[in-house]
Amino acid sequence: MSSPKCVAVEDTPEKVxxxxxxxxxxxxxxxxxxxxxxxxxxxxxxxxxxxxxxxIIRWVLDQYPNLASKPMTxxxxxxxxxxxxxx
Numbered sequence: 769m770s771s772p773k774c775v776a777v778e779d780t781p782e783k784v785x786x787x788x789x790x791x792x793x794x795x796x797x798x799x800x801x802x803x804x805x806x807x808x809x810x811x812x813x814x815x816x817x818x819x820x821x822x823x824i825i826r827w828v829l830d831q832y833p834n835l836a837s838k839p840m841t842x843x844x845x846x847x848x849x850x851x852x853x854x855x
Contacts, residue, residue, distance in 0.1 A: 781851050785815040785824050805843040809835050814848045 779787070788808055791799075796808060809832040816824030828835060840848075 781815045781819050782821060782824070784851050785812045785819075785821070788812050789824070789827060803843070805841050806847060807835075807838075807841065807844050810838070810840050810844050811847050811851075814840070814844075815851060818848070818852060 789812060791808065799806065799808060809828050812824060813828040813832075813835060816822075816828060
């Protein structure tokens with residue numbers, strides 16, 4: 769299993785979201801084991817919402833239909849904040 773590649777500082781929020789969308793199941797599981805409090809789908813959804821990208825929003829809600837009703841953890845919110853702070 770390969771570990772997920774790091775996100776470059778110069779990556780746009782959309783590129784971060786698309787890179788996360790491209791993770792395979794073994795990479796997602798690797799992240800879940802290291803950071804169980806983080807929700808990759810929620811991070812992608814909130815990035816999609818912030819950049820007003822309907823394609824990303826629809827992808828997340830199609831893949832994870834119950835996600836919209838789940839509260840976001842403080843750690844997940846911190847990741848989203850960091851993505852936009854680097855802009």
